[in-house]
Amino acid sequence: MAKIGQQTVYYVGLMSGTSLDGIDAAVVSMAGDDVELVAFVTCTLEDKLKEPILRLNQPGFDEIDAMAMLDRALGFAFADAALQAIEKAGLEPKQIVAIGSHGQTLRHRPQGIDNSLPFTLQIGDAATIAEKTGITVVSDFRKRDIAACGQGAPLVPFVHQRLFAQANKNIAVLNIGGIANITYLGANGLVLGFDTGPGNMLMDALMQTMTDARFCYDKGGELAASGDIYQPLLEDLLQHVFFKKIPPRSTGREDFGEDVVQQIMAVDMPDADKMATACAFTVQSIVASLQHLPEQPDAWYICGGGAFNKHLMQQLREELAPAQVQTTTDIGLPVEAVEAVAFAVLAERTLAGEVNTLSAVTGALHDVSGGQVILGKNAKVVVNT
Incomplete structure (x- = not known):
């Protein structure tokens, strides 16, 4: 204050x-x-x-x-x-x-x-x-x-703590950008964070591939919502070596880039099913991250571009129930602005000569x-x- x-x-x-x-x-x-x-x-x-x-x-x-x-x-x-x-x-x-x-x-x-x-x-x-x-x-x-x-x-858990921590609740802040990352804010002051896996990256790349770049993303998750999840492919995707790593962990295109896009594209099924499976992959990798948290979150605050994907958000609400799932917009900070705000705060701490990256998150x-x-x-x- x-x-x-x-x-x-x-x-x-x-x-x-x-x-x-x-x-x-x-x-x-x-x-x-x-x-x-x-x-x-x-x-x-x-x-x-x-x-x-x-x-x-x-x-x-x-x-x-x-x-x-x-x-x-x-x-x-x-x-x-x-x-x-x-x-x-x-x-x-x-x-x-x-x-x-x-x-x-x-x-x-x-x-x-x-x-x-x-x-x-x-x-x-x-x-x-x-x-x-x-x-x-x-x-x-x-x-x-x-x-x-x-x-x-991830770098943003330091700022998430400053913006979203509550003394009486275990909070999870989930940023769904190209890669998804989670920050756990314990009611006891504990802060953890790590990348969960793919966010929008695979869905965006699939849409661009399937439409010859006429569309860059699945608006509102409409294509995914019209398809069916192909369970054998989803199970294969969830065997990725990244998910065997214990936090601290981070990832990027090196793990979830073109090779995984081609793995999905190689399966003979409708485009809507490919998108539905890719969306489920993001959701299930987020759900799997719960095993690395000390306690189940009471509330989830979602930010990043994935918060605009209605189908993705609906799946998350179903999978994460009974925890409350909201966007950061719902609590006063637009979902698309959270990360940019974070780097302003990190810069202020740098110039003050103060800590802005947490070893409990990164493993440093x-x-x-x-x-x-x-x-x-x-x-x-x-x-x-």
Whole structure:
């Protein structure tokens, strides 16, 4: 809670996830422990950026030049998104203390390759964002945790605790983006978090494959709702090696990318059944995550793009009963804005020199303050904040 006379400061959070459905930008005001969303925009990720992102998610030849150019191009796109959100908030760039930018993940290898050095790679040039906006930028939030022998993900449980924890309830916050991740907030103050598996990623990729890219996603889950689950395929999918891992764990396209899409496409059945099975795969992988929680949640708060999939939400309500299942919109924070808000909060903690990544979630040797800082024209303001 803000103290009387405590100064209100403004931050921007930027998020572009594995679904590639846009760049989310949130302007957030902070005063003490109070965090409020001031403005939010989603900027379309143009095809000229999507295509190289998807291409560079797979190993190939002559990647360095392509990656370096994409890094700069995404820097400009992220800067534009930040400026649009600031304008929508009725503010000027000079009023913003800093931008927290997650970047676009190209690789996430918390176990390394063949048990070699673990690494993670997000691009979206922070220096370009700082140059175009004039605002200090905090980026590369995952790497410090990786260096401390953690998974580098998920990062948002730290913020979920600040936004959603309740003293008398066990709460689960479920973000369904391309990948789904869960935060467990115990009534006793315990915080856990981990990736559950695929979120929207497979459903989106299937829709694009089945329609020759005429449609990017199954709107409202309508196609899935019209199909039947093919149980043998669902059981095969649930045998994926990722589900044998005990948290802390994290995942991405490396586990649930094109290979799994082709596994589903190879089965001779109607498109609606493929989509219904993919949706059930997401649901059942979330349900399976319950075995890793110390107690059953009393309430679930759903955020991310998956919250707009009515069929997915209905299945979750049925599977997670009798727990109450709501969206974060229902309790005051739009589902599409939660992750962008989180990176604004993480940036504020970085600049304060305080912990913003929890070892209880990532498995690191200790809690860390993640994020690298590129000072903007407002450097004196940042240093004195």
